[in-house]
Amino acid sequence: MTQKTLQNCGKCGLCLNVCPVYKLLKEEQASPRAKLQLIKSYDNDTLASSPLLKEIISKCLMCGSCAAICPSGIDHYSKFMEMRQKMARSQGDTPAIKSLIYLLARDYRLNFGSKLARTGQKFLPESFARNYKLGNIPLKNFPKLNRVPFRTANETVILPDKAPVGTVVYFTGCATNYLYDDTGSAAIGILKHMGYCIIIPKDQTCCSIPLLFHGAQDKAFKNILTNIKVLKDLDADAILVDCSTCGEALKNEYPRIIESRGQNDSDAKKIAAKVIDVLTFIDQQFDRLEFDSSATKKISVTYHAPCHSKNTFQSHINAENLLKKLPNVNYKPAPDMDECCGGGGTFFYEYPKIAKKMVDKKIKAAKDLQVTHWLTDCPVCRLNLAGNLTINDRMQVLHPVTLIYSALKSI
Numbered sequence: 001m002t003q004k005t006l007q008n009c010g011k012c013g014l015c016l017n018v019c020p021v022y023k024l025l026k027e028e029q030a031s032p033r034a035k036l037q038l039i040k041s042y043d044n045d046t047l048a049s050s051p052l053l054k055e056i057i058s059k060c061l062m063c064g065s066c067a068a069i070c071p072s073g074i075d076h077y078s079k080f081m082e083m084r085q086k087m088a089r090s091q092g093d094t095p096a097i098k099s100l101i102y103l104l105a106r107d108y109r110l111n112f113g114s115k116l117a118r119t120g121q122k123f124l125p126e127s128f129a130r131n132y133k134l135g136n137i138p139l140k141n142f143p144k145l146n147r148v149p150f151r152t153a154n155e156t157v158i159l160p161d162k163a164p165v166g167t168v169v170y171f172t173g174c175a176t177n178y179l180y181d182d183t184g185s186a187a188i189g190i191l192k193h194m195g196y197c198i199i200i201p202k203d204q205t206c207c208s209i210p211l212l213f214h215g216a217q218d219k220a221f222k223n224i225l226t227n228i229k230v231l232k233d234l235d236a237d238a239i240l241v242d243c244s245t246c247g248e249a250l251k252n253e254y255p256r257i258i259e260s261r262g263q264n265d266s267d268a269k270k271i272a273a274k275v276i277d278v279l280t281f282i283d284q285q286f287d288r289l290e291f292d293s294s295a296t297k298k299i300s301v302t303y304h305a306p307c308h309s310k311n312t313f314q315s316h317i318n319a320e321n322l323l324k325k326l327p328n329v330n331y332k333p334a335p336d337m338d339e340c341c342g343g344g345g346t347f348f349y350e351y352p353k354i355a356k357k358m359v360d361k362k363i364k365a366a367k368d369l370q371v372t373h374w375l376t377d378c379p380v381c382r383l384n385l386a387g388n389l390t391i392n393d394r395m396q397v398l399h400p401v402t403l404i405y406s407a408l409k410s411i
């Protein structure tokens with residue numbers, strides 16, 4: 001983005017109406033508009049780096065809602081990422097964020113880190129898990145990490161039980177690989193049922209969005225090149241993501257970043273053209289699904305639209321479509337369905353009080369609907385929503401694919 005683009009901000013204030021942080025804090029310095037002005041001043045050398053400046057820039061969910069509404073077409077997203085890099089370089093990061101960056105930069109480290117964390121979960125004293133929180137989430141509410149990483153537990157090529165109707169690549173992301181393998185198993189089950197041959201490349205790695213958000217651009221770039229190398233020559237109809245943030249990376253950020261580094265972006269663009277979120281893919285081919293007609297019990301569900309599903313893919317519309325069409329599902333739309341939950345990558349950890357207020361508001365609205373299932377297609381939203389429920393709330397938070405898969409007829 002050029003300086004001229006930043007100057008294009010007409011200060012109309014439309015971005016304030018959609019910014020979850022501004023809407024909660026009602027402070028101009030928390031607004032996207034103010035962040036842009038500060039970035040402009042910093043770039044013009046009229047504002048020095050400081051802990052306060054870093055704090056203001058970081059107090060953002062990177063949800064993309066400001067960019068989606070801006071009439072001047074300002075790409076807040078990339079401008080914020082550039083500024084986060086400058087702030088990380090000049091102000092440094094906390095040990096926790098440094099550790100996260102270290103882990104995400106190499107898949108073998110994540111693999112090792114997840115094994116260690118799983119062992120830690122086994123031996124964590126109950127009283128400690130009850131009393132301590134990671135950000136706004138009590139440790140006792142953290143899901144158990146996958147016993148075996150999803151990609152290790154599954155074959156690289158999975159064939160359907162009938163003649164294939166096509167081939168898809170499944171980009172699993174870190175969350176499905178290490179934390180929520182139920183999402184991955186359900187996605188595979190549905191795709192097989194539809195008749196697809198599924199390729200799950202073993203060497204894929206973190207999509208890089210968390211690294212980009214924390215200003216680790218060089219480490220992110222290495223992962224981006226790895227993923228492009230892994231994905232570029234696979235002969236498939238589509239590259240599916242179950243997390244819209246991974247999708248945002250593959251679809252928009254990879255081509256932009258490759259181009260910004262003066263490299264040939266044709267492979268990144270080829271990949272981007274094939275990226276689609278798994279819910280949209282399923283909705284587009286709904287006729288391929290056969291449901292178990294013997295199931296009689298109807299369940300009541302609602303849906304939380306992750307910011308990137310809404311702002312990158314508009315897939316929240318398809319997710320709702322799907323839920324409305326599912327037999328045995330009574331879909332109850334939440335009035336605040338597309339309001340941010342406050343998860344925002346590591347936002348729930350860095351700004352637990354703000355995140356808690358956001359998620360509690362959502363929980364109240366979902367409880368009013370009296371549903372048993374709360375569905376969302378972002379692993380961090382799932383973590384944040386489920387992690388802040390209590391046992392008395394009697395709601396289960398799942399990825400929509402889990403529900404779809406459980407309703408299918410065995411074939």
Ligand code: SF4
Pocket residue numbers: 008009010011012013014015016032033036069070071072073074
């Ligand atoms: S919506 Fe765009 S033009 Fe309007 S204040 Fe926000 S950044 Fe500026």
Ligand code: SF4
Pocket residue numbers: 018019020021022031032035059060061062063064065066067076
């Ligand atoms: S990305 Fe989201 S949280 Fe950040 S400034 Fe824009 S609207 Fe606000």
